Structure formats: structure tokens, C-alpha cells
Amino acid sequence: MSAQKKRPKGINPAFFSKAQDRNAQDQTTSGAYNLKRSVTLAPEIVKGNYTALSRGITLVESTSAIHQKEAEALIEQCLPYAGKAVRLGITGVPGVGKSTLIEAMGGYLTALGKKVAVLAIDPSSSVSRGSILGDKTRMAQLSQNPLAFIRPSASGDSLGGVARKTREAMILCEAAGFDVIVVETVGVGQSEHAVHSMVDFFLLLKLAGAGDELQGIKRGIIEMADAIVINKADGDNKTAARMAKSAFAKALHLYPPKESGWTPKVTLASALEEEGIAEIWEQVTAYLQHTKTNSFFSQKRAEQNKYWLVQTIENALKDQFYSHPEVAQHMTAILEAVARGDRSPFEAAKALLDLQKTR
Amino acid sequence: MSAQKKRPKGINPAFFSKAQDRNAQDQTTSGAYNLKRSVTLAPEIVKGNYTALSRGITLVESTSAIHQKEAEALIEQCLPYAGKAVRLGITGVPGVGKSTLIEAMGGYLTALGKKVAVLAIDPSSSVSRGSILGDKTRMAQLSQNPLAFIRPSASGDSLGGVARKTREAMILCEAAGFDVIVVETVGVGQSEHAVHSMVDFFLLLKLAGAGDELQGIKRGIIEMADAIVINKADGDNKTAARMAKSAFAKALHLYPPKESGWTPKVTLASALEEEGIAEIWEQVTAYLQHTKTNSFFSQKRAEQNKYWLVQTIENALKDQFYSHPEVAQHMTAILEAVARGDRSPFEAAKALLDLQKTR
Numbered sequence: 001m002s003a004q005k006k007r008p009k010g011i012n013p014a015f016f017s018k019a020q021d022r023n024a025q026d027q028t029t030s031g032a033y034n035l036k037r038s039v040t041l042a043p044e045i046v047k048g049n050y051t052a053l054s055r056g057i058t059l060v061e062s063t064s065a066i067h068q069k070e071a072e073a074l075i076e077q078c079l080p081y082a083g084k085a086v087r088l089g090i091t092g093v094p095g096v097g098k099s100t101l102i103e104a105m106g107g108y109l110t111a112l113g114k115k116v117a118v119l120a121i122d123p124s125s126s127v128s129r130g131s132i133l134g135d136k137t138r139m140a141q142l143s144q145n146p147l148a149f150i151r152p153s154a155s156g157d158s159l160g161g162v163a164r165k166t167r168e169a170m171i172l173c174e175a176a177g178f179d180v181i182v183v184e185t186v187g188v189g190q191s192e193h194a195v196h197s198m199v200d201f202f203l204l205l206k207l208a209g210a211g212d213e214l215q216g217i218k219r220g221i222i223e224m225a226d227a228i229v230i231n232k233a234d235g236d237n238k239t240a241a242r243m244a245k246s247a248f249a250k251a252l253h254l255y256p257p258k259e260s261g262w263t264p265k266v267t268l269a270s271a272l273e274e275e276g277i278a279e280i281w282e283q284v285t286a287y288l289q290h291t292k293t294n295s296f297f298s299q300k301r302a303e304q305n306k307y308w309l310v311q312t313i314e315n316a317l318k319d320q321f322y323s324h325p326e327v328a329q330h331m332t333a334i335l336e337a338v339a340r341g342d343r344s345p346f347e348a349a350k351a352l353l354d355l356q357k358t359r
Numbered sequence: 360m361s362a363q364k365k366r367p368k369g370i371n372p373a374f375f376s377k378a379q380d381r382n383a384q385d386q387t388t389s390g391a392y393n394l395k396r397s398v399t400l401a402p403e404i405v406k407g408n409y410t411a412l413s414r415g416i417t418l419v420e421s422t423s424a425i426h427q428k429e430a431e432a433l434i435e436q437c438l439p440y441a442g443k444a445v446r447l448g449i450t451g452v453p454g455v456g457k458s459t460l461i462e463a464m465g466g467y468l469t470a471l472g473k474k475v476a477v478l479a480i481d482p483s484s485s486v487s488r489g490s491i492l493g494d495k496t497r498m499a500q501l502s503q504n505p506l507a508f509i510r511p512s513a514s515g516d517s518l519g520g521v522a523r524k525t526r527e528a529m530i531l532c533e534a535a536g537f538d539v540i541v542v543e544t545v546g547v548g549q550s551e552h553a554v555h556s557m558v559d560f561f562l563l564l565k566l567a568g569a570g571d572e573l574q575g576i577k578r579g580i581i582e583m584a585d586a587i588v589i590n591k592a593d594g595d596n597k598t599a600a601r602m603a604k605s606a607f608a609k610a611l612h613l614y615p616p617k618e619s620g621w622t623p624k625v626t627l628a629s630a631l632e633e634e635g636i637a638e639i640w641e642q643v644t645a646y647l648q649h650t651k652t653n654s655f656f657s658q659k660r661a662e663q664n665k666y667w668l669v670q671t672i673e674n675a676l677k678d679q680f681y682s683h684p685e686v687a688q689h690m691t692a693i694l695e696a697v698a699r700g701d702r703s704p705f706e707a708a709k710a711l712l713d714l715q716k717t718r
Contacts, residue, residue: 075703083700164705171703220579251613302698309697312708317676338664341442344434344530345667346523352668353675 042077045176050149053176057151060168075168078175083301085117085174088284089195091185091221092205097231098184099139100271101205106142108277109180117149117173118142120184121159121166121191149173163194167308170198196224197307200297201284204228206248208240222248223255226264227283233268233276241268260296262287326355401436404535409508412535416510419527434527437534442660444476444533447643448554450544450580451564456590457543458498459630460564465501467636468539476508476532477501479543480518480525480550508532522553526667529557555583556666559656560643563587565607567599581607582614585623586642592627592635600627619655621646685714 041059044052056078060071092098106116118139142148151169170181183199185191196202204225222228228248233241248266258264265283269276291297321327334352337343400418403411415437419430451457465475477498501507510528529540542558544550555561563584581587587607592600607625617623624642628635650656680686693711696702 072703072706072709076706079700079703168703168705254610254613301700305697305700305704306694308704309694309708309711312705313680313711314673314677316708316712317680318673321672321676335665335668338668339661341438341660341664344431344438344527345664346527346671347431347435349668349671349675350431352672 042074042175045074045078045172046081048177050176053149053172054151056172057169060172061165071168075171078172082171082174085170085178085181086201086284086288087170087199088180088182089185089192089199089202090182090205091192091195091202092231094186096205096207097271098205101229101231101269101277102182102184103139103142104271104274104277105182105280106139106145106148107274108281110142110145110147113147114179115147115149115177116142116180116182117151117170117176117178118182118184119151119166119169119173120186121162121195149176149178159190159194163191163198164308164312166194167198192221192224197304200291200300201226201287203280205231206244207232208237208244222251226258226260226262226287227280228252228264228266229269229276229280230266231269231271234270234273260287260291260300261294262290262296321356324356327352330355401433401534404433404437404531405440407536409535412508412531413510415531416528419531420524430527434530437531441530441533444529444537444540445560445643445647446529446558447539447541448544448551448558448561449541449564450551450554450561451590453545455564455566456630457564460588460590460628460636461541461543462498462501463630463633463636464541464639465498465504465507466633467640469501469504469506472506473538474506474508474536475501475539475541476510476529476535476537477541477543478510478525478528478532479545480521480554508535508537518549518553522550522557523667523671525553526557551580551583556663559650559659560585560646562639564590565603566591567596567603581610585617585619585621585646586639587611587623587625588628588635588639589625590628590630593629593632619646619650619659620653621649621655680715683715686711689714 041052041056045056056071056074059067059074062068062071090098090102102118106118109116139150143150166183170183173181181199183195185195202224204221204227206228208230230241230244230248245266245268252264252266267276267279267283269280271277288297291300322331330352334343334348338345338348400411400415404415415430415433418426418433421427421430449457449461461477465477468475498509502509525542529542532540540558542554544554561583563580563586565587567589589600589603589607604625604627611623611625626635626638626642628639630636647656650659681690689711693702693707697704697707
């Protein structure tokens with residue numbers, strides 16, 4: 001937290017509002033006051049007030065118990081206005097050109113009159129905060145576009161916590177009238193799965209390599225993708241990009257059909273030369289038409305909502321358990337005994353569960 | 360349970376011992392007596408007494424609380440003698456010839472002087488019990504071999520429960536001195552994952568198809584396989600089998616390298632003509648040598664032990680939560696509201712977690 005105070009001001013409005021919130025928290029501990037604030041924020045967000053939206057997201061991101069109560073009230077007030085945007089997930093390793101592509105897509109979509117919000121999931125933000133500030137710098141054009149709203153990722157220590165904040169920020173953006181929400185993952189840890197579980201369409205961005213494109217792709221990522229885009233298909237890179245396209249198209253063919261009934265395609269793009277952007281959007285709209293016709297779209301959203309309910313419950317149960325003092329005290333020794341094969345995992349589990357019952 | 364009483368006697372010794380256990384339970388509720396029995400069973404199992412082993416597994420499979428206490432004591436006593444067998448998982452859709460292959464492998468291994476135990480995981484055993492009795496019939500030769508022990512799958516309502524019982528049965532078999540434990544999955548639900556998490560080597564059995572071998576394979580199965588065997592590579596089927604082999608070899612090539620450093624191979628087999636069996640065993644021994652050299656073998660076993668500890672704890676936590684009367688009463692309505700988007704998953708989760716705190 002203190003690290004943020006040292007940051008040069010003026011780079012990121014989010015830091016300002018965060019600091020203001022901290023002041024507010026210092027000045028008052030009255031729940032009534034805070035709930036009143038969330039009552040004021042919601043109508044402003046629904047009107048499309050970006051400052052209110054920023055403050056709302058800051059509230060969602062806050063770890064203070066009072067702010068969390070306020071955030072809950074705010075989310076409930078915004079929910080009736082949410083759900084109408086297209087939710088687009090974009091993943092790819094660092095250096096693949098996600099920011100440039102999002103900048104190009106944002107330019108394309110805002111030119112069509114669409115309001116675009118960009119969010120990011122970065123569970124390791126304390127390490128890579130720099131790259132995210134960099135993102136905003138790289139999306140310099142889009143960030144000045146009045147139809148666009150770019151929000152650096154929530155910080156947080158657990159992926160679950162960060163993902164939850166991003167998902168709630170998405171609700172607020174939708175209530176603020178955005179037509180397209182782009183959620184970017186930094187490709188760290190399991191962040192792709194978190195993003196996949198909150199978007200309608202999941203795009204995997206790749207580069208052409210040395211013919212071994214398919215090596216080193218994280219398990220399960222291709223299966224999640226609704227589209228694969230080979231980026232930087234420009235200049236000397238064009239032939240390699242076409243070969244990569246063909247390799248990925250073959251690989252996609254090996255996977256079982258998707259539940260959505262949708263057949264993912266591989267396309268080429270050059271975010272730099274703004275080529276292939278319209279084709280991506282064409283795929284998204286074709287996907288929406290396809291899945292809205294076969295009703296997979298609404299099924300998936302309902303499943304995602306249930307998934308987040310269940311995940312939240314089960315994470316809380318685990319947190320409660322593992323943070324229980326008796327359990328925490330004995331866990332390491334028991335895990336080691338089980339790993340060595342000295343104790344049966346089942347007997348040890350029972351012993352630990354019994355510990356939790358002691359107060 | 361009552362269905363078992365109606366079964367013709369003499370087919371399966373397990374049913375006898377189960378019935379005897381039920382009688383024992385009717386006659387006594389004294390924990391002391393029962394613990395004494397487990398004290399008698401353990402040394403007999405370690406001596407390699409098949410009847411004691413059978414009774415031990417029946418104890419593990421019992422749902423009675425007294426038997427569970429006994430089973431725990433028994434497992435703890437057997438653990439120091441366990442862990443020395445090769446644990447082999449075999450999966451494949453019904454009809455692929457798993458039983459015939461296991462019979463052929465059992466014949467091959469016992470001819471080498473190895474003791475072979477065959478277990479099965481079948482979470483839907485109430486439905487397919489017939490096929491498992493059939494398995495024993497099909498493994499008629501092996502079941503009469505003094506070096507072999509075949510045990511039909513544990514019955515149970517949850518995969519977790521069944522898998523746990525199979526894993527504990529495996530410990531008892533190892534204590535009884537078996538050199539190879541074959542765990543068969545019926546390919547239903549997530550049973551492959553359960554088997555994969557308790558074996559050293561995981562074998563996927565396939566048939567040659569009409570060129571579309573790779574379609575319809577469950578997600579993640581190929582990634583789990585340490586070997587793929589195309590079965591029924593005999594007679595008119597040989598050419599198709601060779602084509603399937605080449606298709607699978609290509610598919611394997613597309614996956615990222617395995618953590619074990621092992622490169623899975625595709626081989627042909629005819630369980631009927633007992634061809635390709637030695638090749639399978641060669642692969643298993645090569646794998647063991649490879650993973651024991653790079654110490655992946657012991658790492659994997661330690662990870663599996665920890666996995667079962669964590670799984671058992673988390674399943675218990677979930678069971679406790681979802682069976683809480685207040686939670687159970689409101690769950691359906693809340694899930695529906697969340698699916699419709701009327702309530703935020705996070706707010707609803709919090710409400711449900713608060714319900715659990717009420718007694």
C-alpha cells in the first residue's frame with residue numbers, strides 16, 4: 001500500500017481515488033455514511049459518469065470491510081442495468097501484442113460508435129504493476145477516446161480475489177452503458193481460466209514461431225479459445241504467420257467439438273498496421289448470433305453466475321479451514337508425513353477436520 | 360444393499376464377506392472388538408492371505424461407522440508394508456477390450472513370477488454391476504491364477520468415495536505383497552482423473568476407427584496418458600490400427616512435454632492374440648527407470664498423497680456446508696436467482712455462508 005504513495009502522481013487517476021478512499025476511511029467509520037455514498041454513486045454510474053465509475057471500481061477493489069459493504073450495495077444497485085455488453089476475453093503471453101491489439105480493436109469499435117471498457121486481471125500485479133502502467137501508456141490513443149475507459153488491473157494477493165474484483169468492475173462498466181468489455185489476462189498462473197469464466201468470447205493471441213508454435217502452450221488454453229489470432233502478421237513475418245495459422249487450424253481440428261457448437265477459426269492480424277481487426281469483430285458477432293440462436297449464450301452466462309457463487313463459497317470454506325489456528329499449526333507437519341507415506345491421507349484429513357471443531 | 364442379498368451366491372467371494380461383516384455389525388457395536396479384528400487382519404494380509412485381504416477390502420468398503428474406524432486402523436497398520444508395487448491405470452471406453460487386455464497382461468506378468476492385483480473404479484456401479492461381474496467372467500483364467508487377485512469395484516454413490524475405497528484397497532494389496540496393481544476405470548464421469556491421481560503409469564486403450572480416432576476423446580485424457588495402446592490390432596483390423604497409431608502419434612506430438620520428461624508412445628496390441636503385451640510392459644519398465652532416475656517417480660507419489668489429503672478435506676468441507684439444513688433449504692432458490700442475474704454471486708455466497716453459522 002505504502003508503495004503506491006511513492007508513485008508519481010498524475011499517471012493514473014485510480015491511484016488518486018484510492019488515496020481519497022483511504023482518507024474517507026480514516027475520517028469515518030460510520031456504515032450509514034458509506035452506504036449513503038454508494039447510494040449516490042449508483043445513479044451517477046448508470047448515467048455514464050466516468051469519475052463515478054472509477055470511484056465505484058475503487059470501492060470494489062478496496063480491502064476495507066466498510067468499503068466491501070458499500071461495494072456490495074453498489075453492485076446490487078447496478079446489477080439491474082448490467083449484462084447487456086459483449087464480454088470479450090483476450091489472452092496471450094507477454095510480448096504477443098495484447099495492448100496494441102486492444103488499442104486497435106478499441107479504435108475500430110469506438111469508430112462504430114461503441115463504448116469500450118478495458119479491464120485486466122493480473123494476480124501478480126505487485127511485480128508487474130510497471131507493465132500495466134505501460135499498458136496504459138501503450139493504449140495512449142484509446143485512453144483519450146471519450147468512448148473508451150481503461151482501468152488497470154486490480155491488485156490483490158490471490159487470483160480468486162483479483163478475478164472477483166474484475167468481475168464486479170465489469171458489472172459496474174456494464175451499468176455505465178459500455179457496449180464491449182474487454183478483459184485482458186497477463187497469462188500468469190491460472191488467470192486465463194478466471195477470465196474465461198467471466199466472458200462470452202475468449203480470444204487467444206499468438207505469434208508465429210519457428211514451426212513449433214504448439215509447443216509451450218499452456219494446457220487447456222487452446223480448448224478454451226473461441227478464436228485464435230496470429231498477431232504481428234506483417235512485413236517479413238507474413239509467411240511464418242501463414243504457416244502458424246495452418247498449424248493451429250490443424251490443431252483445432254483435433255479437439256472435440258465445443259459445447260457451444262461453435263467452430264473456432266484461426267485468423268491473421270497486424271495490430272500495428274491495424275489489419276485483421278474487422279475480421280476479429282466479425283467472428284465475435286458471428287459467435288454471438290450463433291450462440292444466441294442455439295441459446296448457449298444465456299446458458300453460459302447462467303452457468304458462469306453459478307460458477308462464481310460456488311467458487312466464492314468454496315474458497316471461503318477453504319480459507320476458514322486453513323486459517324483455523326489449530327489447523328494452521330499442524331498442517332505442515334501432517335502434509336509432510338502424508339507426502340512421505342507415513343500417514344494415510346484419509347486418516348490425516350480426518351484428524352485435521354477434527355482439529356477445526358476445537359475452538 | 361438389499362439387491363446384493365438377492366444375488367446368486369458363489370459368484371463373488373466379496374459378497375460373502377460383506378454379508379458376514381453385516382452380521383458382525385448386527386451382533387456387536389463394541390469398538391474394542393472391532394479394532395481387535397483389524398489387529399488380527401493386518402498380519403494375515405501382510406502374510407499374503409487372500410481371504411484376509413478380501414475381508415480387509417470389504418472393511419474399507421463398508422459404510423458403517425464402526426467398520427470405518429476399523430478400516431482406518433487396518434490401513435495404518437498396513438501402510439509401512441505398502442508402496443512397493445507398480446501402480447498401473449488403464450482406461451478406455453466400454454468395448455475397447457480392457458478386460459481382455461488385463462487378462463493377457465496378467466498372464467504375461469504372472470508368467471514372469473509377478474503377483475498381480477486388479478481393482479476397478481466404477482462410480483456408477485449400481486447400474487453397471489453386471490458388466491463388472493462380466494469382467495470377472497471374462498478374466499476367468501486370471502482369476503484362477505494363484506498369483507492374481509481380482510476385486511470388483513467398490514460400490515458407492517460418489518466418485519470421491521469410490522476412488523478413496525479403491526485407493527485404500529490398493530494399499531492393502533501392496534501390503535499383501537502384490538508387485539503390480541492394475542486399476543481399471545470404466546471411463547464414466549471423471550473416473551479417469553481419479554485413477555490417474557493414484558497410479559504411476561496411465562495407459563489409454565483405443566480402437567482403430569474410421570480415421571476420426573481423435574474425435575470424441577474426452578478432454579484431457581490424451582494429456583494424462585503415459586502410453587496409448589491401439590487394441591484389437593489383428594486380422595482385418597491391422598491396417599486401420601496402423602493408421603490410428605500414426606494419427607495418435609501425431610496428436611501426441613502436439614502436446615507440450617510432460618512434467619515427467621517422459622515421451623508417451625503409441626503401440627499396437629491384440630489382447631485376443633496376446634500380441635503387443637510385452638511391449639506395453641517394456642514401456643512401463645522404461646518409464647519407471649526414467650522417472651526413478653530423474654526422481655519424478657517419488658515426487659509424483661508424494662504429490663498424489665498430498666492431493667488425496669487436500670481432496671478429502673475439501674470434499675468434507677463442502678459436504679458439511681451443502682448438507683447444513685439452512686443452506687440446503689435456501690440453496691435452490693438462491694442458485695436460480697444468481698443464474699438469472701437477479702443477485703450477485705458474491706453477495707449470495709456471503710448470504711449462504713452466513714446461514715451456515717446459524718445452528
